[in-house]
Amino acid sequence: MAVVSKISMSKAQFTKLAQVIYDRSGIHFPETKQYILESRLSHRLNELEMTDFDQYIAYLTMGPYQMDEFQEMFNRITINETSFFRNDAQLAVFEHQILPELLDARSGTKRLRIWSAACSTGEEPFTIAMLLHRTLGVRLADWNIEILGTDISEKALAVAQGGVYNSYAVRSTSDLIKNRYFKENGRNFELSESIRSMVNFERHNLKDRMSAKRHGIWDIIFCRNVLIYFDDPMKKGVISMFADQLANDGTLFIGHSERIKDLTTDFQQLSIPQGFCYQKPAHIAAA
Ligand SMILES: C[S@@+](CC[C@H](N)C(=O)[O-])C[C@H]1O[C@@H](n2cnc3c(N)ncnc32)[C@H](O)[C@@H]1O
Incomplete structure (x- = not known):
C-alpha cells in the first residue's frame, strides 16, 4: 500500500479551496473541517506528484482536466455514510x-x-x-x-x-x-x-x-x-x-x-x- 505523505494546507489555501467546492456543489466546509480536506486530498496530491495545494487549486480551476478533477475530488471529499433501511x-x-x-x-x-x-x-x-x-x-x-x-x-x-x-x-x-x-x-x-x-x-x-x-x-x-x-x-x-x-x-x-x-x-x-x-x-x- 502506498505511503501517503500528508501535505499541509494554509488558511488561505483552505479558504480558496472551500470557496471553489462551495461554488460547484453547495457543500459548505467550515474552518473546523479543514483537516478533512487536508487529509483526504493529500493522497490525491501525492498521486499527481504535487507538493503544494496552490498547484492543486490551479490544476482544479484552470487546467485542461478541470471537469475530471472535480469529479475525482468529489469522489474523495463527500461523506457517503448510508445503509439499507436507514431510519x-x-x-x-x-x-x-x-x-x-x-x-x-x-x-x-x-x-x-x-x-x-x-x-x-x-x-x-x-x-x-x-x-x-x-x-x-x-x-x-x-x-x-x-x-x-x-x-x-x-x-x-x-x-x-x-x-x-x-x-x-x-x-x-x-x-x-x-x-x-x-x-x-x-x-x-x-x-x-x-x-x-x-x-x-x-x-x-x-x-x-x-x-x-x-x-x-x-x-x-x-x-x-x-x-x-x-x-x-x-x-x-x-x-x-x-x-x-x-x-x-x-x-x-x-x-x-x-x-x-x-x-x-x-x-x-x-x-x-x-x-x-x-x-x-x-x-x-x-x-
Ligand atoms: C450522507 S450521504 C446520504 C445518503 C442517503 N441519502 C442516506 O440518507 O442514507 C450524503 C450524500 O450526498 C451527496 N452529495 C453531497 N453534495 C451533493 C450535491 N451537491 N449534489 C448531489 N449529491 C451530493 C454525497 O456524495 C453523499 O453520497
Missing part, C-alpha cells in the same frame, strides 16, 4: 401512511415516480424498491414505477450499480428481508435482480436546477442526510428546486436531523411523529 421509523411512515394514499391517488394512471436525491451507494433507493415490492406484490406488474437514485459522486454510484454490499450496509436489515432480496456470497450480500431492475442511477449535482427540470415531476422525493452539508442559501435553492419538481400532492422526505421550516413557505411539515416529511400547503396541493 426505520421514517420508512414505516412512508410505507404505511404516505404510500397507500399515493397508490390510491395514482390508481387511474398506475404511474409512480420516486427520486432518491443524494442516494450515495444506493441503499436508500433500493430500500424504497423493496418497500414497493412487498406492498404491491403481484400488483407490481400492473404499475409503471420509476425510481431514480442520483448523487454527485460517481464512485458512490458505481457501487450502487454493482448491487453488491457488505454486512455493514445491511446492519439494519431484518433476516426476513435479507433472505428475500439478497443472496449471501461469502462476506457479501448480492441484491436480487428483481430489486436491482427497479432502480436507475444517474449522476446529478443538486446545484444543477436545469438538469433537475429535465427529469420532470416526481411523486415522492427523498433527500435525506445531505442538507446538513449545505449552508442556508444552498438549502433554500435545493428546497425551491424540489418544490418545482414535486407533484402538488407529492411528499418530500428529509433527514431526521434536518430542518427546513424557516427556509421555505413552499412546504409544510406533516404532523406525523418520526415522519420528517413535508407536503405543499393545502391551497397549492388542491390546485
Whole structure:
C-alpha cells in the first residue's frame, strides 16, 4: 500500500479551496473541517506528484482536466455514510401512511415516480424498491414505477450499480428481508435482480436546477442526510428546486436531523411523529 505523505494546507489555501467546492456543489466546509480536506486530498496530491495545494487549486480551476478533477475530488471529499433501511421509523411512515394514499391517488394512471436525491451507494433507493415490492406484490406488474437514485459522486454510484454490499450496509436489515432480496456470497450480500431492475442511477449535482427540470415531476422525493452539508442559501435553492419538481400532492422526505421550516413557505411539515416529511400547503396541493 502506498505511503501517503500528508501535505499541509494554509488558511488561505483552505479558504480558496472551500470557496471553489462551495461554488460547484453547495457543500459548505467550515474552518473546523479543514483537516478533512487536508487529509483526504493529500493522497490525491501525492498521486499527481504535487507538493503544494496552490498547484492543486490551479490544476482544479484552470487546467485542461478541470471537469475530471472535480469529479475525482468529489469522489474523495463527500461523506457517503448510508445503509439499507436507514431510519426505520421514517420508512414505516412512508410505507404505511404516505404510500397507500399515493397508490390510491395514482390508481387511474398506475404511474409512480420516486427520486432518491443524494442516494450515495444506493441503499436508500433500493430500500424504497423493496418497500414497493412487498406492498404491491403481484400488483407490481400492473404499475409503471420509476425510481431514480442520483448523487454527485460517481464512485458512490458505481457501487450502487454493482448491487453488491457488505454486512455493514445491511446492519439494519431484518433476516426476513435479507433472505428475500439478497443472496449471501461469502462476506457479501448480492441484491436480487428483481430489486436491482427497479432502480436507475444517474449522476446529478443538486446545484444543477436545469438538469433537475429535465427529469420532470416526481411523486415522492427523498433527500435525506445531505442538507446538513449545505449552508442556508444552498438549502433554500435545493428546497425551491424540489418544490418545482414535486407533484402538488407529492411528499418530500428529509433527514431526521434536518430542518427546513424557516427556509421555505413552499412546504409544510406533516404532523406525523418520526415522519420528517413535508407536503405543499393545502391551497397549492388542491390546485
Ligand atoms: C450522507 S450521504 C446520504 C445518503 C442517503 N441519502 C442516506 O440518507 O442514507 C450524503 C450524500 O450526498 C451527496 N452529495 C453531497 N453534495 C451533493 C450535491 N451537491 N449534489 C448531489 N449529491 C451530493 C454525497 O456524495 C453523499 O453520497
